[in-house]
Amino acid sequence: MSTIGYQDVVAARGRIAALAATTPLVPAPGLSGVVRGDVCLKLETTQPTGAFKLRGAANAVLSLDGDVAGVTCCSTGNHGRAVAYAARERGLRAVVFMSSLVPANKLDAIRALGAEVRIVGGSQDDALAKGLSPVREEGLVEIPPFDDPLVIAGQATIGCELVEQMPDVATVLVPLSGGGLASGVALATKALRPDCRVIGISMDRGAAMYESLEAGHPVEVTEVASLADSLGGGIGLDNRLSFALCRDLLDDVVLVTEDEIYRAMQALYWEERLVCEGAAVVGAAALMARKVAPAGSVALIVTGRNVDMGQFTAVVTGKDVLLGEITVRGTPYGA
Numbered sequence: 447m448s449t450i451g452y453q454d455v456v457a458a459r460g461r462i463a464a465l466a467a468t469t470p471l472v473p474a475p476g477l478s479g480v481v482r483g484d485v486c487l488k489l490e491t492t493q494p495t496g497a498f499k500l501r502g503a504a505n506a507v508l509s510l511d512g513d514v515a516g517v518t519c520c521s522t523g524n525h526g527r528a529v530a531y532a533a534r535e536r537g538l539r540a541v542v543f544m545s546s547l548v549p550a551n552k553l554d555a556i557r558a559l560g561a562e563v564r565i566v567g568g569s570q571d572d573a574l575a576k577g578l579s580p581v582r583e584e585g586l587v588e589i590p591p592f593d594d595p596l597v598i599a600g601q602a603t604i605g606c607e608l609v610e611q612m613p614d615v616a617t618v619l620v621p622l623s624g625g626g627l628a629s630g631v632a633l634a635t636k637a638l639r640p641d642c643r644v645i646g647i648s649m650d651r652g653a654a655m656y657e658s659l660e661a662g663h664p665v666e667v668t669e670v671a672s673l674a675d676s677l678g679g680g681i682g683l684d685n686r687l688s689f690a691l692c693r694d695l696l697d698d699v700v701l702v703t704e705d706e707i708y709r710a711m712q713a714l715y716w717e718e719r720l721v722c723e724g725a726a727v728v729g730a731a732a733l734m735a736r737k738v739a740p741a742g743s744v745a746l747i748v749t750g751r752n753v754d755m756g757q758f759t760a761v762v763t764g765k766d767v768l769l770g771e772i773t774v775r776g777t778p779y780g781a
């Protein structure tokens with residue numbers, strides 16, 4: 447399968463129903479007041495793994511033939527958790543590759559889901575390059591994080607649920623990194639509501655899909671630390687699907703700063719009592735910064751809650767946050 451259509455999304459929905467949750471769509475009265483609009487939140491934070499990536503991983507894992515030895519991926523974050531969880535539920539072995547730089551808490555979270563963690567190389571790219579060929583020989587199948595038709599169809603199930611929960615949806619704001627989520631959500635939403643606007647949001651430093659769309663082809667970017675750490679990383683110079691789908695289906699791509707992400711994490715906590723990771727609040731950040739007008743009924747895909755709690759506590763109490771070579775200056779919420 448080299449492309450993907452709405453029928454693939456319908457098939458994915460049936461397949462993943464036992465593994466991934468149908469997530470609630472809730473009104474956001476506090477945030478709506480702040481941005482003077484009508485905003486609802488699609489809470490992917492309520493997935494069993496704390497992030498939407500379970501949908502795509504479940505669709506890919508449940509589509510495998512019965513005789514595979516197991517699955518593998520190279521991820522320290524939400525994709526690694528999703529692959530580990532889906533494999534365990536299906537009774538399959540999972541091997542997750544990480545570099546030696548990965549902090550122990552992330553490693554433990556994936557081990558706790560029953561996956562085998564293998565440390566290879568001094569960076570995530572290195573881990574990917576060195577890790578995957580030996581396991582292919584062991585009969586393990588790689589589950590890609592975004593550039594895969596089954597993964598995209600899994601993420602797209604969010605769009606079907608959203609249109610059922612909010613039939614008059616006019617604008618959907620989707621966090622954007624490799625573009626599996628944004629392609630899927632745009633595909634499903636526009637199949638059902640052709641006039642709905644779907645806008646991708648990335649951080650302004652190291653936004654690989656944005657830079658690639660500007661260049662007209664996939665380009666590499668330098669990865670930098672961000673409050674939206676789940677949005678880091680490239681889209682792959684040999685990207686097969688998600689680049690073309692984002693180019694053809696997204697109405698716009700908007701970038702937000704670290705200060706804007708910081709204030710949006712505060713707003714979702716103090717206005718809506720939600721614990722969200724930086725990547726999950728970029729849509730709220732774009733609205734609050736008036737970079738996207740809140741036209742009609744607006745839905746934000748709140749993608750995940752797997753935030754470092756030390757960092758989260760610093761943000762919501764208005765403290766400075768050190769991110770690699772930069773400092774995000776603290777300000778109390780509402781000050």
Ligand SMILES: *Cc1c(COP(=O)(O)O)cnc(C)c1O
Pocket residue numbers: 497499524525591592621622623624625626627628676677723725726749750751
């Ligand atoms: C992976 C991820 C994204 C981005 O998804 P892509 O398909 O890579 O664009 C957004 N938010 C969270 C929390 C994620 O884990």
